[in-house]
Amino acid sequence: MTDLIQAALEGQKKAYAPYSKYEVGAAILGEDGEIYSACNVENASLGLSICAERSALFQMVAAGCHAVEACAVATVDGGAPCGACLQVMQEFARDPQKVSVTMVDAEGRQTRRSLSELLPFPFSSF
Numbered sequence: 432m433t434d435l436i437q438a439a440l441e442g443q444k445k446a447y448a449p450y451s452k453y454e455v456g457a458a459i460l461g462e463d464g465e466i467y468s469a470c471n472v473e474n475a476s477l478g479l480s481i482c483a484e485r486s487a488l489f490q491m492v493a494a495g496c497h498a499v500e501a502c503a504v505a506t507v508d509g510g511a512p513c514g515a516c517l518q519v520m521q522e523f524a525r526d527p528q529k530v531s532v533t534m535v536d537a538e539g540r541q542t543r544r545s546l547s548e549l550l551p552f553p554f555s556s557f
């Protein structure tokens with residue numbers, strides 16, 4: 432878990448957030464044992480910005496892994512991933528009750544919840 436949090440904190444250092452100034456780092460542990468980390472990347476056309484969590488999840492999928500085991504997110508205030516990112520995480524969660532999401536703030540305080548706690552009613556079309 433420490434490695435995952437460290438990777439999220441490293442990702443946060445690379446955040447490109449000149450508009451919101453809200454820097455986010457995320458790290459995903461795939462079931463392949465690899466850690467995928469990323470940061471938020473904003474754009475002058477604000478809607479084109481991408482969250483750190485989705486960027487890390489998409490890296491996992493692009494590497495050929497389709498299952499997330501855990502996630503860590505680093506922000507100034509220990510905020511949880513947004514609903515869109517949680518829904519994308521759900522897509523690649525074998526058992527959402529077992530996927531842990533750890534939020535860490537600027538003081539190093541950690542909060543941990545399962546994906547199903549954070550997204551109790553995920554969308555499903557089938």
Ligand code: THU
Pocket residue numbers: 448451453454455470471472473480481482483484511512513514516
């Ligand atoms: N952001 C994330 O990276 N992850 C989230 O789950 C929520 C928000 C980013 C998007 C934007 O760059 C900034 O935080 C402020 O919304």
